[in-house]
Amino acid sequence: MAEKKIRLHMAERSVEERVKDFNEVPQGYTPEQAIEEAKRCIQCKNPLCIKGCPVEVNIPVFIKLVAEGKFAEAAEKIKETNALPAICGRVCPQEEQCEKECILGKRGESIAIGNLERFVADWARKKPSPAGHKATLLSQRERVAIVGSGPAGLTCAGDLARMGYQVTIFESLHVTGGVLTYGIPEFRLPKAIVNLEIEYVKSLGVEIKTDMLVGNVYTIQELLKEYKAVFIGSGAGLPKFMNIPGENLDGVYSANEYLFRINMMKAWQFPEYLTPIKIGKRVAVVGGGNVAMDSARVSLRMGAEEVYIFYRRTQEEMPARIEEIKRAIEEGIIFKILTLPVKYHANASGWVSEAECRQMELGEPDASGRRRPVEIPNSDFRIQIDTVVVAIGNLPNPLIPQNTPALKTEKWGGVIITEEGLTSIPGVYAGGDIVRGAATVISAMGDGKRAAKAIAALLD
Amino acid sequence: MNRIIQKNKINENIFRIVIDAPHIARAAKPGQFVVVVPTEKAERIPLTIADFDREKGTITIIFQIVGATTKVLDSIPAGGEIAHLLGPLGTPSHIENYGTVVVIGGGVGIAEIYPAVKALKAIGNEVITVIGARNRDLLIFQNELSVVSCQLLVTTDDGSAGRKGFVSDELKDIIASGKKIDLVLAVGPVPMMRVCCEVTKPHGIKTVVSLNPIMLDATGMCGACRVQVGGKTKFACVDGPEFDGHQVDFADLVARLKPFKDMEKRALDHVCRLLGGK
Ligand SMILES: Cc1cc2nc3c(=O)[nH]c(=O)nc-3n(C[C@H](O)[C@H](O)[C@H](O)COP(=O)(O)OP(=O)(O)OC[C@H]3O[C@@H](n4cnc5c(N)ncnc54)[C@H](O)[C@@H]3O)c2cc1C
Ligand SMILES: Cc1cc2nc3c(=O)[nH]c(=O)nc-3n(C[C@H](O)[C@H](O)[C@H](O)COP(=O)(O)OP(=O)(O)OC[C@H]3O[C@@H](n4cnc5c(N)ncnc54)[C@H](O)[C@@H]3O)c2cc1C
Numbered sequence: 001m002a003e004k005k006i007r008l009h010m011a012e013r014s015v016e017e018r019v020k021d022f023n024e025v026p027q028g029y030t031p032e033q034a035i036e037e038a039k040r041c042i043q044c045k046n047p048l049c050i051k052g053c054p055v056e057v058n059i060p061v062f063i064k065l066v067a068e069g070k071f072a073e074a075a076e077k078i079k080e081t082n083a084l085p086a087i088c089g090r091v092c093p094q095e096e097q098c099e100k101e102c103i104l105g106k107r108g109e110s111i112a113i114g115n116l117e118r119f120v121a122d123w124a125r126k127k128p129s130p131a132g133h134k135a136t137l138l139s140q141r142e143r144v145a146i147v148g149s150g151p152a153g154l155t156c157a158g159d160l161a162r163m164g165y166q167v168t169i170f171e172s173l174h175v176t177g178g179v180l181t182y183g184i185p186e187f188r189l190p191k192a193i194v195n196l197e198i199e200y201v202k203s204l205g206v207e208i209k210t211d212m213l214v215g216n217v218y219t220i221q222e223l224l225k226e227y228k229a230v231f232i233g234s235g236a237g238l239p240k241f242m243n244i245p246g247e248n249l250d251g252v253y254s255a256n257e258y259l260f261r262i263n264m265m266k267a268w269q270f271p272e273y274l275t276p277i278k279i280g281k282r283v284a285v286v287g288g289g290n291v292a293m294d295s296a297r298v299s300l301r302m303g304a305e306e307v308y309i310f311y312r313r314t315q316e317e318m319p320a321r322i323e324e325i326k327r328a329i330e331e332g333i334i335f336k337i338l339t340l341p342v343k344y345h346a347n348a349s350g351w352v353s354e355a356e357c358r359q360m361e362l363g364e365p366d367a368s369g370r371r372r373p374v375e376i377p378n379s380d381f382r383i384q385i386d387t388v389v390v391a392i393g394n395l396p397n398p399l400i401p402q403n404t405p406a407l408k409t410e411k412w413g414g415v416i417i418t419e420e421g422l423t424s425i426p427g428v429y430a431g432g433d434i435v436r437g438a439a440t441v442i443s444a445m446g447d448g449k450r451a452a453k454a455i456a457a458l459l460d
Numbered sequence: 461m462n463r464i465i466q467k468n469k470i471n472e473n474i475f476r477i478v479i480d481a482p483h484i485a486r487a488a489k490p491g492q493f494v495v496v497v498p499t500e501k502a503e504r505i506p507l508t509i510a511d512f513d514r515e516k517g518t519i520t521i522i523f524q525i526v527g528a529t530t531k532v533l534d535s536i537p538a539g540g541e542i543a544h545l546l547g548p549l550g551t552p553s554h555i556e557n558y559g560t561v562v563v564i565g566g567g568v569g570i571a572e573i574y575p576a577v578k579a580l581k582a583i584g585n586e587v588i589t590v591i592g593a594r595n596r597d598l599l600i601f602q603n604e605l606s607v608v609s610c611q612l613l614v615t616t617d618d619g620s621a622g623r624k625g626f627v628s629d630e631l632k633d634i635i636a637s638g639k640k641i642d643l644v645l646a647v648g649p650v651p652m653m654r655v656c657c658e659v660t661k662p663h664g665i666k667t668v669v670s671l672n673p674i675m676l677d678a679t680g681m682c683g684a685c686r687v688q689v690g691g692k693t694k695f696a697c698v699d700g701p702e703f704d705g706h707q708v709d710f711a712d713l714v715a716r717l718k719p720f721k722d723m724e725k726r727a728l729d730h731v732c733r734l735l736g737g738k
């Protein structure tokens with residue numbers, strides 16, 4: 001069989017069509033396309049791809065099953081290690097994980113592992129669920145409490161439930177899913193998919209209590225009296241601001257507030273939903289990560305006419321996923337690179353009206369290996385805008401550490417854990433963004449899995 | 461859960477509801493609040509825990525109908541359920557024996573001071589409570605507060621009850637009488653809190669205010685509630701809502717309360733249509 005060097009891309013909706021709504025942009029493979037792409041995999045004896053996956057999905061085996069048209073079996077195979085494949089297939093930074101390691105990438109294009117994973121999960125979702133995956137409830141074992149219903153908490157809960165533990169998730173918001181629900185917008189991750197994955201975790205016997213802010217309602221110490229172990233997956237919910245003049249003007253939002261209002265509170269359906277959001281004609285989003293891309297693309301869909309990204313380095317240093325940057329550019333987002341806002345000005349009614357920015361240039365590489373942005377003197381310029389979204393990052397949620405003096409944290413707020421995920425308090429584990437700072441869905445899931453294993457070992 | 465087990469009308473616009481919420485009653489402290497989402501499509505709004513009963517497992521909320529979501533909340537009758545209720549939130553009031561404390565409540569803030577008055581008195585403070593409203597019909601909680609305060613002073617803008625004037629006039633007089641005041645706690649409309657701070661500042665009397673910026677998650681995740689205190693940005697939902705009033709930038713607070721005004725009107729019109737012009 002002649003080895004094909006070029007991967008098969010998914011069909012995408014046209015720019016004109018997609019910027020008018022919140023529906024998904026890529027359309028997924030057809031079964032024929034999936035089989036064709038899967039056949040490119042050379043089934044390595046020593047598959048490097050698996051090493052690139054934080055939850056070690058058995059990639060060659062599931063891809064072989066796809067190539068043979070055995071989609072149900074492929075789905076089973078993936079679910080052995082990854083409870084949320086429809087989500088990971090969509091939002092994993094595959095180009096830096098599984099696909100980066102794929103051997104074919106050295107001589108051509110790597111296998112589209114993420115696209116295949118997404119295809120298999122979507123295919124399985126549309127079929128009645130196979131009997132093998134009904135919760136095989138073992139004799140009820142000890143009770144475990146999970147804080148947060150993001151990917152870290154859901155994964156840890158799912159794994160423990162499958163082992164027969166009685167699991168309760170405490171979630172502070174009135175909706176479940178963490179960033180999957182309130183952060184990542186519908187056009188990139190449909191909420192119907194997130195909800196199905198959450199239903200699956202519930203079908204394993206996991207109880208989810210919403211509107212429960214741990215630290216305030218129950219402290220970690222109180223939970224330890226009722227539960228044999230606790231896993232903290234409370235995420236990186238603390239928004240950073242730049243602390244520049246004018247940042248408190250009306251019309252300046254943190255990305256969290258912006259996305260919260262739109263995704264979680266459904267402000268795009270105002271006034272049927274009562275939460276308001278006000279977006280002007282010219283929106284500036286500050287930052288260069290996934291959060292910034294999402295905020296910019298949401299702005300377009302909310303009716304903004306011109307949307308800028310202000311980023312202090314260049315496109316090459318942007319931490320956002322390459323394909324999302326590509327889609328943002330296609331949709332007409334204007335990239336103002338090497339641009340640092342230093343002050344916002346207001347109009348007569350106190351609403352933000354102008355951004356004063358400084359021109360930057362790239363200097364020597366910094367600790368992260370990226371070239372450091374340096375200010376160019378006397379280079380300030382102004383751009384008229386009427387909405388600003390600050391998307392320069394999030395820090396670990398400080399609430400639980402503040403209420404739990406015995407919980408050791410790094411200076412920047414991350415909870416300190418051992419290799420196994422154990423914190424400084426016996427019986428209390430942590431993982432995901434509360435430990436890593438803003439990271440990825442799959443690393444949060446990997447942490448949840450590892451902690452589940454450690455908790456099971458502890459309780460055995 | 462979250463069932464409204466009792467509902468009373470206090471006046472035309474202000475209602476008291478008692479909600480079954482044992483986990484909140486168990487943990488609640490004076491100065492804390494809850495987030496209420498009356499129905500799935502409503503906003504998340506913050507409301508102070510005006511009282512709690514650990515034994516019965518209930519909390520009491522006093523709310524004033526000002527817009528769409530409070531209107532929706534009012535449409536839920538006794539026996540009905542609130543879709544979502546989260547709390548207790550915020551940093552509790554700092555309750556200690558200061559000596560003499562003047563607690564000031566204005567408008568619906570009168571209800572919000574009740575738990576603090578009770579706790580301050582219980583720990584041994586001499587508590588002088590001052591409450592004020594536009595007219596006598598808007599005065600609430602007078603009986604309850606007179607029971608738990610050492611002294612209760614009443615003002616109305618039009619003189620229909622108590623002294624004609626503002627709560628700040630009463631505050632000025634107490635200071636002028638030469639009485640030593642160790643702490644002032646002021647809860648109410650922003651202009652009232654600002655004036656109280658202006659009155660106490662020259663005398664160096666520590667003054668705590670309870671800020672009410674717009675909130676969204678109320679768990680420290682969005683920054684909508686950011687306020688300027690002592691030149692620093694604070695999130696009122698977790699760092700507050702109580703702050704040292706002499707450090708608060710009130711102008712910033714006022715500006716940040718208005719961005720959605722026109723939309724709030726549209727939302728209210730929408731809700732009124734849905735509820736049949738009720
Ligand atoms: C807009 C946006 C886009 C992103 N895009 C991508 C992407 O494309 N690919 C990718 O891999 N990653 C992406 N990320 C990052 C990714 O979503 C996170 O790394 C991941 O969700 C972290 O998972 P987690 O479970 O640790 O925390 P979270 O998903 O943040 O979940 C934490 C949960 O805990 C709850 N909680 C917090 N405190 C408490 C408490 N005291 N008591 C009870 N509950 C509490 C929170 O409400 C939340 O629901 C994105 C993030 C954002 C914001
Ligand atoms: C910590 C705190 C405690 C409070 N306690 C009480 C209380 O015990 N009783 C009471 O009657 N009111 C209280 N409030 C005010 C109450 O939250 C608002 O009246 C309510 O949110 C109005 O919602 P609405 O949709 O009915 O009106 P809207 O039409 O939305 O708003 C009317 C006005 O209320 C304010 N407001 C609007 N949305 C919010 C929001 N999400 N958060 C805060 N303020 C908002 C704005 O100034 C707005 O102009 C408190 C506010 C805070 C921050």
Ligand code: SF4
Pocket residue numbers: 052053054055056057059082088089092094097098099113114117442
């Ligand atoms: S879970 Fe993510 S990293 Fe792992 S194989 Fe799937 S797409 Fe790749």
Ligand code: SF4
Pocket residue numbers: 040041042043044047048049050059060063101102103104111113
């Ligand atoms: S490294 Fe690439 S080619 Fe090899 S097994 Fe993995 S996906 Fe297939």
Ligand code: FES
Pocket residue numbers: 674675676677678679680681682683684685686695696697698
């Ligand atoms: S309301 Fe969101 S941080 Fe305070």
